[in-house]
Amino acid sequence: MSKDYDDYQNLKSQSVESEKEDTEFLEFLRKIEYPNPPNSIVEKAIASYERDYKYRILWRSIKLKVIEYKEALFGTRGGLEIALASTLILFILSGVVYYQYTKPQNNPINIIANQETPAIKVSPNSSDTPIATPSPIQTIRQDDTKENNQQAITKNDTKPRKPEEPKDLYKEDNNIAINNLKRDKRTNNSVKTNAITNAKKKSLTLSNLVYVAVVDLKTGDQEPELIDTEIKQELIQAINNSGKWRLSSVKDAEAIFKKQKNDGALVLFDKETKNILWKNIDYINNYKNNKDYIKTTVETLSNYQKQ
Amino acid sequence: MEIDGYFSEFTDEDLVKEFTVGNKEAFAMLCKRYDKLIYQHILRCVRNREDAEDLAQDTLIDSYRQVRDFDPARSKWKTFLCRIAAKKILNYLRTRKRRSNYFVDLDENQNVISESTSNQEFDLRELRNILIEELEKLSPKEREMVSLRLDGVSFEEIANIVDGTYGGVKVSIWRNLQGIKGRLVELGYKLF
Numbered sequence: 001m002s003k004d005y006d007d008y009q010n011l012k013s014q015s016v017e018s019e020k021e022d023t024e025f026l027e028f029l030r031k032i033e034y035p036n037p038p039n040s041i042v043e044k045a046i047a048s049y050e051r052d053y054k055y056r057i058l059w060r061s062i063k064l065k066v067i068e069y070k071e072a073l074f075g076t077r078g079g080l081e082i083a084l085a086s087t088l089i090l091f092i093l094s095g096v097v098y099y100q101y102t103k104p105q106n107n108p109i110n111i112i113a114n115q116e117t118p119a120i121k122v123s124p125n126s127s128d129t130p131i132a133t134p135s136p137i138q139t140i141r142q143d144d145t146k147e148n149n150q151q152a153i154t155k156n157d158t159k160p161r162k163p164e165e166p167k168d169l170y171k172e173d174n175n176i177a178i179n180n181l182k183r184d185k186r187t188n189n190s191v192k193t194n195a196i197t198n199a200k201k202k203s204l205t206l207s208n209l210v211y212v213a214v215v216d217l218k219t220g221d222q223e224p225e226l227i228d229t230e231i232k233q234e235l236i237q238a239i240n241n242s243g244k245w246r247l248s249s250v251k252d253a254e255a256i257f258k259k260q261k262n263d264g265a266l267v268l269f270d271k272e273t274k275n276i277l278w279k280n281i282d283y284i285n286n287y288k289n290n291k292d293y294i295k296t297t298v299e300t301l302s303n304y305q306k307q
Numbered sequence: 308m309e310i311d312g313y314f315s316e317f318t319d320e321d322l323v324k325e326f327t328v329g330n331k332e333a334f335a336m337l338c339k340r341y342d343k344l345i346y347q348h349i350l351r352c353v354r355n356r357e358d359a360e361d362l363a364q365d366t367l368i369d370s371y372r373q374v375r376d377f378d379p380a381r382s383k384w385k386t387f388l389c390r391i392a393a394k395k396i397l398n399y400l401r402t403r404k405r406r407s408n409y410f411v412d413l414d415e416n417q418n419v420i421s422e423s424t425s426n427q428e429f430d431l432r433e434l435r436n437i438l439i440e441e442l443e444k445l446s447p448k449e450r451e452m453v454s455l456r457l458d459g460v461s462f463e464e465i466a467n468i469v470d471g472t473y474g475g476v477k478v479s480i481w482r483n484l485q486g487i488k489g490r491l492v493e494l495g496y497k498l499f
Binding site for chain 2: 026045053058060061
């Protein structure tokens, strides 16, 4: 009992004494210096913070930039010129990006990729002159002949073209190719180079032509008309006399002269690709007006390879 | 330096608000304010510089990770930091294996002892080692309390950190400081 009482008194006295802190001794102990922390502690902590808070830091910096930009834009903090210049640059860049991504159909790569062989499209009224169209855009596929030919005829009927000399064939061919390339000037240089190469390659198809066949110039099951038979003979004779082309059977021919079923035009088409290399819808009248028409035409087309 | 100057006007609570929305400089400022306190407090308790550095670093990192637990209405940022440090120290002291060569001289690599070192400085250095040895004799919780008091943390804050009562903390600190004082007198130190 007395021990408990002593403990109680002891604790009580401690509590009373502890109310007054030994400040002198505390100050004495505080004089003891300890090593300062190395900078690496704070640096590593900040690096860790940056890693964990990277999105918040990013978002905050974006917000600050926007505020800074707005202030600069409205002239409260100067730098308006910079703000306007950056707005202009941004506007131009967005325009360029928009233009690039909203005009994929103008990209010649896509068009060229779908085209293999050039063709010669002939205006129905330009009776003497076939027009070489090395540009893939103007290529007419045999598969699409019905629609495409009809459209071509309609278009050309409304705007008749002046007949030109056959000797300008190659020149015009090149001009069209150049014009097409100018039209595609938005594309980059490599694409342009490809287009030029392709155009040149395709223009060689007609010039490489050697074996030509002529079938009966008739439509459907009807018997060929007299004039068509005469023209066929003219064609055969002209081919034989051309010295460049060789008359061959349909089986061995590279290209064939025939009368087109839908519009009755005389066409020379590639047997393999079915691409029309030359076409004239008004060949009968031309022949009636000029008996040398067939001969001249064959000479022109066969001489095309010399250019 | 400009940033430090700018943020020196900010209270801890303002800096906490800033760094939670991604202000890196605010967090850096807070770290610089308290890294010395945290490090020296931990060093007194664990008596190993490398471990003290690691624990101080972990404390600063945990401070932003646990910032959701920080309530400015209930405690100061310093108290919040010390609570994190206290937990780390207790965990460390519980798990560490005592080795004979474990304790290292705190002045290692610091060239404190030089020709110009005065007797008084030398005495203080020796005194520090004795103090730390005496702290080692205390329980981890008592050691923390004394160490925090030496760092100038108030009794209320210490009570908050160690989850004790104001009176209990005050008596415990007083008793332990008296014990250390008696030990130093025994060793012949002239204290004042």
